[in-house]
Every structure is written in structure tokens, then in C-alpha cells.
Amino acid sequence: MASGGETVVEMRGITKCFGGMFANDDIDFDLKRGEIHALLGENGAGKTTLMNILSGMYHPDSGEIFIKGKKVRIGSPRESLELGIGMVYQHLTLVPTLSVLENIFLGTNRKFLLPKKEAEKRVRAISKKYGIDVDPHVEIWQLSAGEQERVEILKLFYRGSDVLILDEPTSVLSPIEIDDFFAVLKSMADAGKSVIFITHKIEEALFISDRVTILKKGVKGGEIDLSGIDIENEGARLKEKIVGMMFKDASFSEAAKEESRKISDRVVLALDGIVAKSDRDVEALKKITFDIHEGEIFGIAGVDGNGQKELAEVIAGQRKVESGTITLNETEITNRSIRFINEMGVFYVTEDRIEEGSVANFSLAENAIFRCYRNEPFAKSGILLNMDRIKNYCDGLIESYSIKAQSSDTIVKTLSGGNIQKLILAREFSYCPAVLICNKPTHGLDVMTMQYIRNELKAQSEKGVSVLMISSDLDEIKEVSDRIGVIFKGEIIQILPNRGTSKKQIGRLMLGITD
Amino acid sequence: MNFKRIAGTAVGPVFAILSALIAGGILLLIIGFNPLKTYSQLFSLGVGTYLGLTESFKRMAPLLIMSAGLIIVFKAGIWNIGGNGQFLIGAIFVGGVAPLLVDRVPLFLFFIVLCILGFVGGAAWVTIPAVLKAKYQINEIIVTMMMDFVAINFSSYLVRYPLNAQPGRFPQTILIPLEKRLPNIVFTEIHIGLIVGIVVVILAHYFIKRTTLGYEFRFAGENKKAAFYAGVNIKKVIVLAMLLSGGFAGLTGAIDVLAIKGAFQAEWNPGYAFSAIPLVFLAQLNGIAVIPLAYFFSFLSIGGEFMSRAAEVPVFFVQVIEALMLIFFGVSEYLKKRSKLFCGF
Ligand SMILES: Nc1ncnc2c1ncn2[C@@H]1O[C@H](COP(=O)(O)OP(=O)(O)OP(=O)(O)O)[C@@H](O)[C@H]1O
Ligand SMILES: [Mg+2]
Numbered sequence: 001m002a003s004g005g006e007t008v009v010e011m012r013g014i015t016k017c018f019g020g021m022f023a024n025d026d027i028d029f030d031l032k033r034g035e036i037h038a039l040l041g042e043n044g045a046g047k048t049t050l051m052n053i054l055s056g057m058y059h060p061d062s063g064e065i066f067i068k069g070k071k072v073r074i075g076s077p078r079e080s081l082e083l084g085i086g087m088v089y090q091h092l093t094l095v096p097t098l099s100v101l102e103n104i105f106l107g108t109n110r111k112f113l114l115p116k117k118e119a120e121k122r123v124r125a126i127s128k129k130y131g132i133d134v135d136p137h138v139e140i141w142q143l144s145a146g147e148q149e150r151v152e153i154l155k156l157f158y159r160g161s162d163v164l165i166l167d168e169p170t171s172v173l174s175p176i177e178i179d180d181f182f183a184v185l186k187s188m189a190d191a192g193k194s195v196i197f198i199t200h201k202i203e204e205a206l207f208i209s210d211r212v213t214i215l216k217k218g219v220k221g222g223e224i225d226l227s228g229i230d231i232e233n234e235g236a237r238l239k240e241k242i243v244g245m246m247f248k249d250a251s252f253s254e255a256a257k258e259e260s261r262k263i264s265d266r267v268v269l270a271l272d273g274i275v276a277k278s279d280r281d282v283e284a285l286k287k288i289t290f291d292i293h294e295g296e297i298f299g300i301a302g303v304d305g306n307g308q309k310e311l312a313e314v315i316a317g318q319r320k321v322e323s324g325t326i327t328l329n330e331t332e333i334t335n336r337s338i339r340f341i342n343e344m345g346v347f348y349v350t351e352d353r354i355e356e357g358s359v360a361n362f363s364l365a366e367n368a369i370f371r372c373y374r375n376e377p378f379a380k381s382g383i384l385l386n387m388d389r390i391k392n393y394c395d396g397l398i399e400s401y402s403i404k405a406q407s408s409d410t411i412v413k414t415l416s417g418g419n420i421q422k423l424i425l426a427r428e429f430s431y432c433p434a435v436l437i438c439n440k441p442t443h444g445l446d447v448m449t450m451q452y453i454r455n456e457l458k459a460q461s462e463k464g465v466s467v468l469m470i471s472s473d474l475d476e477i478k479e480v481s482d483r484i485g486v487i488f489k490g491e492i493i494q495i496l497p498n499r500g501t502s503k504k505q506i507g508r509l510m511l512g513i514t515d
Numbered sequence: 516m517n518f519k520r521i522a523g524t525a526v527g528p529v530f531a532i533l534s535a536l537i538a539g540g541i542l543l544l545i546i547g548f549n550p551l552k553t554y555s556q557l558f559s560l561g562v563g564t565y566l567g568l569t570e571s572f573k574r575m576a577p578l579l580i581m582s583a584g585l586i587i588v589f590k591a592g593i594w595n596i597g598g599n600g601q602f603l604i605g606a607i608f609v610g611g612v613a614p615l616l617v618d619r620v621p622l623f624l625f626f627i628v629l630c631i632l633g634f635v636g637g638a639a640w641v642t643i644p645a646v647l648k649a650k651y652q653i654n655e656i657i658v659t660m661m662m663d664f665v666a667i668n669f670s671s672y673l674v675r676y677p678l679n680a681q682p683g684r685f686p687q688t689i690l691i692p693l694e695k696r697l698p699n700i701v702f703t704e705i706h707i708g709l710i711v712g713i714v715v716v717i718l719a720h721y722f723i724k725r726t727t728l729g730y731e732f733r734f735a736g737e738n739k740k741a742a743f744y745a746g747v748n749i750k751k752v753i754v755l756a757m758l759l760s761g762g763f764a765g766l767t768g769a770i771d772v773l774a775i776k777g778a779f780q781a782e783w784n785p786g787y788a789f790s791a792i793p794l795v796f797l798a799q800l801n802g803i804a805v806i807p808l809a810y811f812f813s814f815l816s817i818g819g820e821f822m823s824r825a826a827e828v829p830v831f832f833v834q835v836i837e838a839l840m841l842i843f844f845g846v847s848e849y850l851k852k853r854s855k856l857f858c859g860f
Contacts, residue, residue: 370741
């Protein structure tokens with residue numbers, strides 16, 4: 001840890017306005033050599049915007065930037081790269097059909113022929129130096145989110161960046177991947193690189209960083225130097241302090257699941273011996289059998305990539321079942337159309353909010369009606385869209401989920417990551433469905449919103465909605481579930497009651513250790 | 516607010532048109548023409564004469580109808596670029612069947628039946644690429660383009676042999692008598708195809724914007740994965756959008772035969788699709804914006820034709836202008852994107 005090192009980045013009085021709304025308002029920020037500096041703040045607080053300014057994506061309306069003491073004007077991402085600043089975006093930007101090496105080349109190579117050999121050698125050297133472990137020849141689509149994150153970092157090192165901006169790198173990682181990832185961060189900082197690290201998990205920020213800066217609705221809420229602070233003992237107090245800096249009225253309670261809840265005997269959703277293939281045409285689900293009762297929250301715990309996505313898709317009708325049956329309220333829905341299953345009352349919050357859960361160029365209103373655009377009152381006799389009704393409805397969702405957007409006509413791609421997630425949740429939650437499938441419902445949400453969503457899930461289950469809750473976050477699973485199924489290599493290897501089961505027990509099962 | 520939005524979208528095309536005219540002027544200078552004189556001639560022939568005006572308005576009809584179909588299919592993210600072939604099939608259907616009906620049914624029914632027939636002909640021609648795309652994900656660009664060549668040869672065969680009115684003379688179908696052609700708009704010499712064109716392009720615009728099916732088309736065009744997730748039947752979208760666009764191309768052929776040509780002639784291939792494609796992109800797939808731009812395109816092509824006779828400027832000079840417009844439009848889009856990136860509007 002190198003606090004007191006030379007200042008490599010200094011941003012002074014940064015202000016950025018989007019059509020009358022201040023995303024950043026007079027923000028000061030600085031970064032030292034070898035420092036890990038966490039940036040915290042609620043959804044839409046302006047974290048990504050501030051970093052986009054540093055990486056040359058946006059130009060500030062006012063304010064100054066100094067790199068190693070020299071005043072600069074960063075006109076484009078290229079200029080920022082040349083200054084040694086590299087950013088990994090909130091939503092990963094690798095090309096799935098290209099190999100790791102080819103992705104690393106993209107945008108950097110100026111030669112006519114790709115200098116493959118030479119580059120591969122450099123990539124391997126960098127991998128070794130920082131302990132970033134990836135095979136340069138595999139194609140991106142075969143990698144997990146954690147591995148992709150590493151490729152993004154590798155790419156920045158290849159380009160010679162010594163200031164790395166990582167926008168919510170951990171929100172898509174599973175706990176084990178996070179540990180590996182932190183090890184990489186540490187080795188980077190020790191080698192004199194500086195890291196800006198955006199996260200919503202305050203514990204992570206306290207654990208890994210030397211300093212934290214907090215943004216609150218576009219202004220700087222505070223800054224805390226963590227060097228020399230005993231996190232073990234002071235962690236709880238610090239967390240409270242930070243939450244206080246992030247939100248106006250910070251009063252939230254982690255209400256644990258009421259353990260003595262009586263669940264109805266009625267089975268709503270039953271899966272029997274489900275087998276299905278993944279996109280890579282290998283068997284992703286191997287004879288999955290379980291059922292969910294009315295008003296029950298059934299948690300699926302597992303390390304990412306063990307069939308969670310396929311499981312959700314099979315129920316929602318998005319993926320073909322090879323064998324086995326799915327029954328919803330005594331009606332068989334195996335391999336029925338997505339629309340039919342949806343009309344039967346199955347709603348699905350996908351984990352992929354950018355590619356699948358929303359349309360970037362549609363307005364909020366158009367994104368809000370994915371599931372209901374054919375129905376009265378949104379469409380007259382199923383043909384003519386009633387835009388006023390649609391906007392009203394969307395305004396209601398914006399209001400009740402406090403989505404930060406200018407209006408229902410706003411284009412979704414201008415929303416912050418967390419606010420897009422809120423919009424998707426609002427849309428799928430608002431029908432009081434029979435079955436609600438949630439895959440990582442709270443990823444990218446700030447602590448308050450996360451708690452709101454978890455409480456909302458519990459409230460829905462009280463109303464009789466059956467919830468399938470998929471998450472790699474054990475705390476989340478423990479907090480909301482009635483029963484927990486552990487998925488490993490496409491099989492539910494054990495189903496346990498939440499009560500009386502420890503996190504450690506589940507953690508071991510997640511790695512496939514049954515004894 | 517609304518005005519600002521309209522002005523904002525108009526900036527691109529206006530910039531493109533002006534830059535294309537300037538660059539075209541430089542080209543004229545290089546090949547030894549006086550640009551000012553050439554342009555003033557172009558404008559005076561195209562706008563300044565009764566004939567020029569009338570002919571330009573008449574030329575709008577096919578461009579508008581063709582554009583209606585293209586807006587729909589491009590919004591759905593599908594590249595039907597075989598409009599010319601679909602046009603020919605619609606036209607030969609009408610040219611072949613019109614003589615059979617012309618004295619047997621009332622005139623208005625005659626028009627309606629033949630317009631429908633033209634539509635069906637164009638739609639039928641696009642079924643093969645549509646099904647190939649929907650069922651087997653075969654690239655529609657290649658198939659629709661190849662079907663163009665087939666359409667040229669197929670219609671050429673039909674007009675030379677089975678449908679030839681007078682074998683031995685220049686091959687064409689039996690001529691529809693002048694009094695049985697599409698009527699003119701009152702007080703003008705412009706046939707009502709113009710009104711049909713304006714109506715269908717406005718309908719296409721609102722269809723895309725305001726109907727559930729139009730929403731599904733845009734949805735699939737913007738993000739297929741999300742559309743699938745929301746339960747949109749992507750195959751249905753592909754087939755319907757392609758059939759509609761093929762149908763409008765065929766209708767264009769029907770109107771041209773019924774209003775102007777009176778028959779299908781061999782070697783006839785006006786290539787409206789290749790003007791309509793740049794046109795709808797300049798209009799940013801907005802049906803309302805298509806209307807003034809269609810006038811401009813018609814004026815260019817009519818003025819250009821007249822000018823080539825009067826001033827020896829090659830007739831393809833207007834095509835150079837059309838191409839330049841598209842290039843400059845691309846430039847303006849790029850500039851807009853950059854400024855959006857940096858100014859946040
Ligand atoms: N290009 C843009 N046009 C208009 N508004 C924008 C644009 N980019 C960001 N905003 C707005 O600026 C605000 C800050 O957004 P930003 O993405 O910086 O938030 P964030 O702190 O990263 O939030 P999250 O944790 O949800 O990712 C948001 O209200 C967002 O809607
Ligand atoms: Mg963000």
C-alpha cells in the first residue's frame with residue numbers, strides 16, 4: 001500500500017450536465033500511484049459519468065483534469081489511453097466470436113499484419129506477472145464473466161495503461177471469482193499501478209481499497225482514508241458512516257426471512273427430470289427435478305455457469321427441453337411458446353439487462369410494455385397502441401421503483417446501469433404473477449435498492465407468488481429463500497430448508513462437495 | 516420542443532443535400548462545365564417549367580410507394596434489396612392480366628383488382644427469400660439480390676413469349692387503352708398514384724409507430740434477443756415484413772403500368788428501389804420525411820433527364836449527386852454521433 005505516493009490523477013471541479021440534469025456537480029477526485037481507490041454511490045449518483053469523463057468518453061462542461069501534475073484536455077478515449085488511462089466498462093464490451101488475443105488487438109494494432117507471435121508472448125508475460133490466468137486462444141463466448149473481466153484488464157495492460165478504471169467489476173462475479181480478482185488487484189497495486197474501483201458492496205470497498213470517495217446525487221458526499229484503520233473492528237461503524245454519506249435518509253434493516261412461515265401445500269411449478277442443452281450444444285441440465293409451492297421462495301445457489309441460466313430459460317420457454325416435463329398449476333407447459341407460458345403467469349427477470357432485458361434505443365415506456373403491449377388498455381383491440389395509457393403506466397413504475405430518469409420518453413441507453421435493472425424488475429414484478437423467475441435480480445443495485453427489491457420479493461411471496469430465485473450471492477439466497485436447491489454441473493445436488501442450514505454448508509455444496 | 520426535434524433530424528439531410536450539390540459543382544467544374552449555369556438550368560427545367568413540375572410529381576408516386584415498403588422492412592432490421600425484381604413481377608402480373616379484365620369489369624374494380632394483383636405478385640416474389648430467412652437463417656441480402664436477376668429474365672421470357680401482344684414487333688403486353696388508365700388528380704395532369712403514394716407512406720409510418728405489429732417489427736429490428744425474450748414471434752415478423760415490402764414494390768409496378776406505361780415492355784427496368792433505398796435512409800426511415808425528399812429525388816431525376824438533352828451533361832450526373840448525398844449523410848451522422856458523445860445531447 002502506497003499512500004502518500006505521487007498523485008497521478010487529479011480532477012477538480014468536474015461538472016457535467018445532461019439536458020438540464022446535473023450528473024456531476026463540482027466534483028473533486030484524486031488518485032495516487034499504487035493506490036486502490038473505491039468510488040461508491042447510489043444508482044445514478046454519477047460514478048460512471050465521472051469515470052467516462054476521465055476516459056475521454058464525455059467532455060466535462062467545466063472543471064480541470066491533471067495527469068501527473070500536468071493539465072490535460074482529454075478529447076477522446078484514444079487520447080485517454082495515450083495518457084495511460086484505461087477503463088473496463090460496466091457492461092463488458094468484448095467481441096464474443098473473437099479469441100482473447102484478437103480482442104486484445106482490437107483497436108490497438110496499427111500494422112497491416114497482426115503481430116501474433118510477438119503479442120502472444122507479451123500477453124503471456126503480463127498474465128504471469130499479475131497472475132491473470134487466461135488462455136489467449138479461446139474464444140470469448142466460452143469464458144465466464146470472471147474470465148472476461150480478466151481479459152478486459154489484460155487488454156488494458158497490453159495497451160500500457162497504468163491507471164485502471166473498473167466500473168462495477170465484481171457485480172457479475174461469483175464469490176470465488178471475487179477472491180481471485182482481488183488478488184489480481186493487489187498485485188497490480190503492488191506493481192505501482194493505480195486502480196479506481198466502482199462497487200455497490202461497501203464491505204468490498206473497505207476490504208480492498210486504500211481510500212473511498214462517495215458520490216451522492218451528482219455531488220461529492222465525502223472521502224475516507226482507510227490506511228491505518230483497523231477494518232476488523234471499525235468496519236461496522238465505517239459502513240454506517242458511508243451509507244449515511246450515500247443516502248439522504250439511511251434507514252434500512254436487513255430483515256431476515258421469517259423462519260416460521262407456513263407454506264401452502266399446493267404445488268405451483270413442478271419440474272420433472274428436465275434435460276436441456278446449452279448454447280454450446282452440451283448438456284447443461286441433467287435430470288432436474290424439484291417443485292415450488294404457492295407463495296414459496298425457492299433459492300437456487302451455485303457457482304455461475306452451472307446451468308442457472310438454462311434452468312431459467314427452460315421454464316420461461318426460451319430453451320428447448322430435450323426430455324422431462326414442466327407443469328404449471330396442473331397444466332403441462334413443456335416446450336410451449338414463450339408467449340403462452342407468459343400468459344399462464346410466468347415472468348422472468350433475466351440476468352442480462354443490456355442484451356436481453358431491454359432495448360437500448362427504445363424509450364422507457366416502450367421498454368415497460370414488453371409483456372403487455374397486446375392487452376387492453378395498452379392496445380385497442382390488440383392493434384392500436386394507446387401511447388397515453390402506456391406512458392401513464394410507465395410513469396407509475398418510475399414513481400414506485402424510484403427509477404432515475406427524466407421522463408417515460410427518455411431513451412433507455414441514457415440510464416445508469418442500476419436504473420435499467422430497476423426498470424426491468426419493475427416491469428416483471430408489476431403483474432403479481434403466478435411464478436416469478438429471478439436471475440441475479442439485484443446485481444448492480446445500490447444497497448438501499450437491493451434491500452427494497454429483496455423486501456419486495458418477500459412481499460410478493462406473501463401474496464402467493466411462487467419465486468425461483470437464482471443467485472450466486474449466498475447472503476441474498478439466505479436472506480430471502482424458504483428452501484434452497486444447490487445446482488452443480490447441471491444437477492440439483494441437494495435441496496435444503498433455509499432454516500438450520502449454514503452458509504458454509506451451502507458453499508461446500510456449491511463446489512460439488514457432498515459428504 | 517417538437518420543432519427543435521424536427522429541426523434536429525432535418526439537419527442531416529439538408530447538410531447532405533447542400534454538400535452534395537457543392538461537391539457535384541466541383542466535379543462539373545473539373546469536367547469542363549460551368550456549375551452555376553448547369554445548376555440554374557437544372558432548377559429552371561425541373562421546377563421552372565410546367566412539364567418539369569408535372570413530371571416530377573408523377574415520378575414521386577413510385578418512389579413513395581416503394582419507400583413505404585422499405586421503411587417497414589428496414590425498421591424490422593431486414594435487408595430486402597430486391598425491390599426492383601418484386602416491382603417487375605408486380606408489373607408483369609398486371610400487364611398480363613389487365614387485357615383480360617379491361618372490358619369485362621367496371622373501371623374502379625379493374626383498378627382495385629389489378630393493384631391487389633400487383634401487390635400479390637411482388638409479395639409472392641419475396642416469399643422464397645422470406646421463408647429461407649425465417650426457417651434457415653439464410654442471408655436475405657444475397658437471396659433478394661439474386662432473385663432480381665431471376666425476375667428480370669423471368670419477366671423478359673413472359674413478355675417475349677406467352678404474353679407478347681404482337682410477336683415479331685417490339686415485345687410488350689397488350690396495351691391498355693388510354694381512357695382506361697389511372698385518372699388524373701383534378702385540374703392537373705398528375706395521375707392519382709401520387710395520392711396513393713402519399714397515403715401508403717403515411718400509413719406505413721403510423722403502422723410502424725402506433726400498432727402492436729409495428730412495435731414487434733421495431734422490437735425485432737432493434738434487438739432480436741430481447742424481442743425473443745418478450746415473446747415476439749421473430750419468424751412471423753420476418754415473413755410479414757418481407758411480404759409487405761415485396762407487396763409495396765409490386766404495387767409500385769402495378770401503378771406504373773396502369774398509369775403511365777399501359778403495358779409491360781421488354782427491357783423495362785426503371786430501378787426505383789435503388790433510388791428509394793438511399794431516399795429512406797436520408798429520411799431516417801421516417802415516413803413523413805420521405806415525402807419532401809421523394810419530391811427532391813424526383814426533381815433531380817426529371818431535371819437531370821431534361822438537362823441531359825439540353826446541356827449535354829450526362830444523365831448519370833444526377834446519380835452522382837444521389838450517391839454524394841448518401842456519402843455526406845454518412846458524414847453528418849458521424850459528426851452528430853461525435854458531438855453527442857461530447858456534448859451530451
Ligand atoms: N448520455 C446520457 N444522456 C443523458 N443522461 C445521462 C447520460 N449518461 C448518464 N446520464 C444520467 O446521468 C446520471 C448519472 O448516471 P451514471 O451512469 O453516472 O450513474 P452511476 O452512478 O454509474 O449509477 P449506477 O450505479 O446505476 O451504474 C443518471 O441519472 C443518468 O440517467
Ligand atoms: Mg454506472
